[in-house]
Amino acid sequence: MSENGNSGPTYNSRYDNVVDEKRRIQIPSKWRTEGEVEFLLLLWPNGPEMDACVMVFPPNAAKRFKDKVEGLSFGDPRAEALRRLLGRKSDTVKSDKQGRITLPEAMAKAAGIVKAVSLIGMFDRFQIWNPTKYDGEILAGEQALATDAFGMI
Helix, strand or coil, X not given: CCECCCCCECECCEEEEECCCCCEEECCHXXXXXXXXXXXXXXXXXXXXXXXXXXXECXXXXXXXXXXXXXXXXXXXXXXXXXXXXXHCEEEEEXXXXXXXXXXXXXXXXCCCCCEEEEXXXXXXXXXXXXXXXXXXXXXXXXXXXXXXXXXX
């Protein structure tokens, strides 16, 4: 298993998989750890599309994300709106013994996830996409931004 320094797997590469009738998705074996793991799921925007994909935060990344959200000002109405939005568009799930997670029905529907998924590694977290959506507009957008984006590292 590849480790990312945060005592968890490194989520890299792309995996295409199926979604079963119970909305279960198999997490790739190299992305799994021993035992059940609780993941924070969040409908994640892309451009104007508010529910483009499902962002999956494992425990360490979920803690960093929650700490950042909780650190936002309570007096700022934008921060309050963001907290409500994130709270409403998130859920937690545990992986089962076979390394699967079950997407909540409303979340799967909002992201257009039905029979197939693409799991896209992002090192400390991963995203779950409708493969048609990802292979079209998202991949084209990534390629358009790639040259400038590499300048960030």
